[in-house]
Amino acid sequence: DIQMTQSPSSLSASVGDRVTITCRASQSISTYLNWYQQIPGKAPKLLIYAASSLQSRVPSRFSGSGSGTDFTLTISSLQREDFATYYCQQSYSTPYTFGQGTKLEIK
Amino acid sequence: QVQLQESGPGLVKPSETLSLTCTVSGGSISSYYWSWIRQPPGKGLEWIGYIYYTGSTNYNPSLKSRVTISVDTSKNQFSLKLSSVTAADTAVYFCARRALGYCSNTNCYSAFDIWGQGTMVTVSS
Numbered sequence: 001d002i003q004m005t006q007s008p009s010s011l012s013a014s015v016g017d018r019v020t021i022t023c024r025a026s027q028s029i030s031t032y033l034n035w036y037q038q039i040p041g042k043a044p045k046l047l048i049y050a051a052s053s054l055q056s057r058v059p060s061r062f063s064g065s066g067s068g069t070d071f072t073l074t075i076s077s078l079q080r081e082d083f084a085t086y087y088c089q090q091s092y093s094t095p096y097t098f099g100q101g102t103k104l105e106i107k
Numbered sequence: 108q109v110q111l112q113e114s115g116p117g118l119v120k121p122s123e124t125l126s127l128t129c130t131v132s133g134g135s136i137s138s139y140y141w142s143w144i145r146q147p148p149g150k151g152l153e154w155i156g157y158i159y160y161t162g163s164t165n166y167n168p169s170l171k172s173r174v175t176i177s178v179d180t181s182k183n184q185f186s187l188k189l190s191s192v193t194a195a196d197t198a199v200y201f202c203a204r205r206a207l208g209y210c211s212n213t214n215c216y217s218a219f220d221i222w223g224q225g226t227m228v229t230v231s232s
Contacts, residue, residue, distance in 0.1 A: 001168075034218040043201055043222035044152065050208060050216045087152060091217045095167040096154040 002026050002090050006099035012107040017078045021102045023071045023088035032092035035064055035073045038101075039084045047086075048073065080106075109134035111202050111223035119196075119230050125189040129202030129223055136160050136183045140205035142219060143176060143187045145198040153198075157205050158185055192230045199225040 003026040013019050023033065031051035036044035046055045048064035051071060061076040075082055083106050088099040115127035129141065142157040156166035158176045166174050170189070178185040189196060202223040208216035 032214070032216060036219075043203075043225050044219070045222070046218055046220050049218040049220075053208075055218075055220065089152075089219075092214070094154075094165050095169070098152040098154070100151050 001095055002029060002093060002097055004088055004090055004097050004099040006086075006088060006102050008102060009100065010103040010105065012105050013078055014107045015078055015080055019075045019078055019104065021073045021086055021104075023066075023073070023099050025069045025071075025090055025092075028068045029090045029092035031067045032090055033064075033066065033071050034089045034091060035062075036087045036089065037082075037084045038087065044087060078104075109204065109221050111204065111221060113200060113202050113223045113226040115226060115228070117227055117229060119192055119228060120232050121193055121230055122191055125187070125192050125196060125200075125228055125230070127187045127200055127202075127226065127228070129185050129187075131183045131185075131204075136178065136180055136185065140207070140217070141176075141178065141185045142203045142205050144201045144203055144219065145196075146201070146225075147195075147198045155187065155189075155200075194230050197228065197230045199227050201225045 005024045007022045033051045035048040038044040047058050047062050052064045063074050085101045085103045087101050110132045112130045119125045137160045140157045140159050143155040146152050156176050158164045158178050173190045175188040203219040204221040206220040
């Protein structure tokens with residue numbers, strides 16, 4: 001199985017901050033990498049697919065980059081509704097696996 | 108727009124079989140892959156498996172011996188059965204659509220683009 005490791009596990013930030021979350025795969029996955037946002041009590045929501053493509057109706061302050069084993073999710077200017085947990089997921093091979101999550105909290 | 112809704116018992120006894128159904132509304136179940144994903148309380152996400160509308164399946168090896176996913180295109184539904192459950196199977200269970208993007212000769216980009224709200228299943232006597 002491909003292991004996905006996110007860092008940090010938690011992060012405190014303020015409205016308006018620029019934030020970067022990192023995801024590392026245990027082997028090369030090209031750009032087969034997706035990012036999801038999960039608000040407590042809700043289902044995950046797809047933000048970014050294929051490492052850098054913005055899902056429809058997702059605000060442009062979200063962006064993704066990377067290839068191979070190292071990937072980043074960047075939020076350019078945090079809004080209050082962005083405080084949530086973020087997961088990366090590899091779609092390179094089954095079993096599909098997720099990172100452990102990064103909880104983004106208000107400072 | 109396509110919506111997914113999970114249904115099934117919220118409480119299952121140890122050693123019994125967990126059974127859930129996901130109903131697809133606002134669109135056809137045909138031409139897509141459909142997945143089950145679970146999340147134990149306070150923990151991360153685990154992919155269980157997926158089914159194509161034709162009935163072909165792909166399961167997580169860690170659960171393969173206990174999992175069956177089936178589809179009923181006439182009802183626009185797909186289902187999950189997980190046998191011999193233990194407390195470790197207590198989780199929120201999500202159904203989700205696996206959408207495909209660009210395909211090369213060897214692989215296709217995919218992502219879980221539509222999710223159900225999730226249903227909590229507790230395994231307890």
